[in-house]
Amino acid sequence: MQASTHTRGLPRIYGLMAEFDSTAQLVAAAERCRAAGFQYVNAYTPFPVEGLAEVLGFRRSNVPLLTLIGGILGGAGGYFMQYWMAAMDYPLNVGGRPLNSWPMFIPVTFEMTVLGAAIFAVLGMLALNKLPMPHHPVFNAPRFALASNDRFFLCIEARDPKFDRVATEKFLESLNAHDVNEVEN
Amino acid sequence: MSAGLPADQSVGTRRGTPVLEPGYTYGSVTEKISAIVLTRPTTRGWWLGFGVSFLMVMMLFYTISYLIAVGVGIWGINIPVGWGFAIVNFVWWIGIGHAGTLISAILLLLNQKWRTSINRFAEAMTLFAVACAGLFPLLHAGRPWYAYWMFPYPSTMGIWPQFRSPLVWDVFAVSTYFTVSLMFWFVGLIPDFATLRDRATSRARQKTYGMLAMGWRGSARHWHRYQSAYLLLAGLATPLVVSVHTVVSLDFAVAIVPGWHTTIFPPYFVAGAIYSGFAMVLTLAIPLRAIYKLEDFITMRHLENMAKVMLATGLIVGYGYIVEFFMAWYGGNTYEIFLSLNRLAGPYRLFYWALIACNIIAPQFLWFRRVRTSVLALFVMSIIVNIGMWLERFVIVVVSLHRDFMPSAWGMYSPRIWDWTMFAGTIGLFLALLFLFLRFLPVISITEMRELVAGTQSSDKK
Numbered sequence: 001m002q003a004s005t006h007t008r009g010l011p012r013i014y015g016l017m018a019e020f021d022s023t024a025q026l027v028a029a030a031e032r033c034r035a036a037g038f039q040y041v042n043a044y045t046p047f048p049v050e051g052l053a054e055v056l057g058f059r060r061s062n063v064p065l066l067t068l069i070g071g072i073l074g075g076a077g078g079y080f081m082q083y084w085m086a087a088m089d090y091p092l093n094v095g096g097r098p099l100n101s102w103p104m105f106i107p108v109t110f111e112m113t114v115l116g117a118a119i120f121a122v123l124g125m126l127a128l129n130k131l132p133m134p135h136h137p138v139f140n141a142p143r144f145a146l147a148s149n150d151r152f153f154l155c156i157e158a159r160d161p162k163f164d165r166v167a168t169e170k171f172l173e174s175l176n177a178h179d180v181n182e183v184e185n
Numbered sequence: 186m187s188a189g190l191p192a193d194q195s196v197g198t199r200r201g202t203p204v205l206e207p208g209y210t211y212g213s214v215t216e217k218i219s220a221i222v223l224t225r226p227t228t229r230g231w232w233l234g235f236g237v238s239f240l241m242v243m244m245l246f247y248t249i250s251y252l253i254a255v256g257v258g259i260w261g262i263n264i265p266v267g268w269g270f271a272i273v274n275f276v277w278w279i280g281i282g283h284a285g286t287l288i289s290a291i292l293l294l295l296n297q298k299w300r301t302s303i304n305r306f307a308e309a310m311t312l313f314a315v316a317c318a319g320l321f322p323l324l325h326a327g328r329p330w331y332a333y334w335m336f337p338y339p340s341t342m343g344i345w346p347q348f349r350s351p352l353v354w355d356v357f358a359v360s361t362y363f364t365v366s367l368m369f370w371f372v373g374l375i376p377d378f379a380t381l382r383d384r385a386t387s388r389a390r391q392k393t394y395g396m397l398a399m400g401w402r403g404s405a406r407h408w409h410r411y412q413s414a415y416l417l418l419a420g421l422a423t424p425l426v427v428s429v430h431t432v433v434s435l436d437f438a439v440a441i442v443p444g445w446h447t448t449i450f451p452p453y454f455v456a457g458a459i460y461s462g463f464a465m466v467l468t469l470a471i472p473l474r475a476i477y478k479l480e481d482f483i484t485m486r487h488l489e490n491m492a493k494v495m496l497a498t499g500l501i502v503g504y505g506y507i508v509e510f511f512m513a514w515y516g517g518n519t520y521e522i523f524l525s526l527n528r529l530a531g532p533y534r535l536f537y538w539a540l541i542a543c544n545i546i547a548p549q550f551l552w553f554r555r556v557r558t559s560v561l562a563l564f565v566m567s568i569i570v571n572i573g574m575w576l577e578r579f580v581i582v583v584v585s586l587h588r589d590f591m592p593s594a595w596g597m598y599s600p601r602i603w604d605w606t607m608f609a610g611t612i613g614l615f616l617a618l619l620f621l622f623l624r625f626l627p628v629i630s631i632t633e634m635r636e637l638v639a640g641t642q643s644s645d646k647k
Binding site: 023030042043044045046047048049052053056058061062063064067081082085086089090092094097101104105107108110111112114115117118119121122124125126128129131132133134135136138139144145146147148149150 | 210211212215337343344345346347348349351353354357358361364365368369371372376379380382383384395396399400401402403404405406407408409410411412413414417418421422424425428432435632633635636639
């Protein structure tokens with residue numbers, strides 16, 4: 001429908017933003033959007049709302065996997081660092097103990113596991129969320145500052161194949177939205 | 186929204202003391218907490234408090250400069266007591282930090298809603314306490330400008346740290362602990378930075394909080410990953426906090442010094458850390474809620490629960506003391522038996538008995554509900570426990586070292602003025618950082634308070 005306007009540069013508008021007063025209204029509206037076949041729908045809330053991401057079709061986050069990878073890298077790296085330093089690069093006989101005295105290497109291995117996992121969890125979360133990103137079109141929406149306060153927003157993006165400037169606005173208004181606004185790109 | 190909610194709908198109400206007083210909305214919690222940072226004028230009390238602690242920081246810097254110029258000989262340490270105040274204070278500070286992680290991570294995993302309004306400043310307390318703690322071993326090393334030797338880096342000397350030594354474990358444990366605590370704290374702050382960015386009126390503040398918020402916009406997908414990362418961090422911080430004080434205790438327990446060489450040390454140190462940490466959280470929370478009028482957020486329920494944790498961990502610590510004596514007697518080791526008697530009746534006996542009074546006898550009053558619900562009594566109790574836990578570390582470090590195996594090698598230890606200025610200086614540093622935190626960052630997690638409001642309302646009205 002609108003695909004022709006998307007061919008050159010950025011489309012003029014990013015999407016349509018509807019404002020809601022409560023989480024219940026927002027979740028209900030998000031369900032209706034999905035039922036109506038919209039794919040590029042996102043919600044903006046001042047605190048995590050249980051089940052909202054699932055309603056919007058976001059199934060799983062890769063943060064746990066990244067954390068596991070970070071933990072394995074940290075732990076294995078931590079152990080082999082000690083093994084290589086104490087048993088290979090500079091073997092030092094301390095009281096006749098084995099060079100690879102593994103029980104003594106556990107504390108540092110453990111700390112490195114936690115460190116690796118934690119760093120991967122935090123940086124992975126930020127990277128998957130594409131943060132830092134100081135500028136984003138949704139900040140152009142009127143009253144969007146309230147998304148970090150006490151209002152709940154739902155945005156149908158212009159890139160959605162079903163998006164139509166007029167029809168989508170009517171649709172959003174039919175969801176008991178308190179306010180529907182165009183978001184400039 | 187719904188003003189005047191019936192109290193029985195409040196989250197976690199028990200015996201009529203809720204974790205959040207009824208009648209709050211998303212907007213009003215946001216307003217109330219962010220106003221402390223954004224609109225509340227900088228009061229004279231703040232300047233006075235910050236000024237005094239800043240002077241103490243200057244005293245700390247003076248002491249450190251003198252220490253670096255002259256050497257650790259300015260302290261009272263010598264052989265046989267080589268560890269003195271530096272290590273006493275290190276263990277004391279790092280123990281205090283542990284309550285912050287316990288509140289933010291373990292209570293999160295246990296789904297304890299009462300953690301919400303105290304976790305932010307408890308985490309800040311952790312960071313500042315660990316920063317103070319880190320100074321002591323660093324400066325006690327004698328030549329702090331070579332501190333990087335403790336890390337495994339490829340040096341021209343071709344050697345590596347001795348990984349079979351608990352002192353090296355300590356470097357890894359404390360630096361990991363600080364890094365993970367900082368990340369945990371910062372991740373928790375990101376949505377609140379976004380709130381402050383959106384509510385700030387001055388350009389400078391919008392920019393600063395905006396940069397810290399990194400463009401957080403509260404997207405549902407972002408929240409999903411955020412929650413998953415936050416929960417994972419809590420899961421990682423939980424064994425970490427146990428491991429840190431365990432490693433600190435191994436600094437002692439791996440040595441052969443009588444009074445240190447015991448297997449009870451790791452659990453007993455961890456319990457002691459949580460005990461002293463909760464005492465410090467109470468010491469800070471009680472004036473904080475009065476000054477910033479946060480009684481609706483930090484309710485008696487919070488104070489009472491913290492008192493209960495103190496009582497429980499205090500009893501574990503008491504059990505540790507008993508086991509130490511039992512093992513000395515049951516093990517039949519001459520030196521261990523002597524150490525126990527030396528604690529009870531030796532030259533430092535006053536410290537030992539003061540420790541018993543502060544850590545074992547005083548907290549027994551917490552069995553009484555009237556004491557647990559009296560703000561003043563809890564404040565006094567928290568100070569007593571802080572002192573008691575400092576004395577415990579003094580007894581462990583100094584009394585064990587001053588008379589070990591050979592009477593010919595016995596000696597006495599007494600701190601000098603520079604020990605005291607250093608200790609008081611770190612208290613100043615801790616308080617100065619805390620004052621800055623109160624002034625520039627939201628002292629309670631706004632986001633989590635909104636969640637608590639959402640949980641309080643059975644259904645959104647309006």
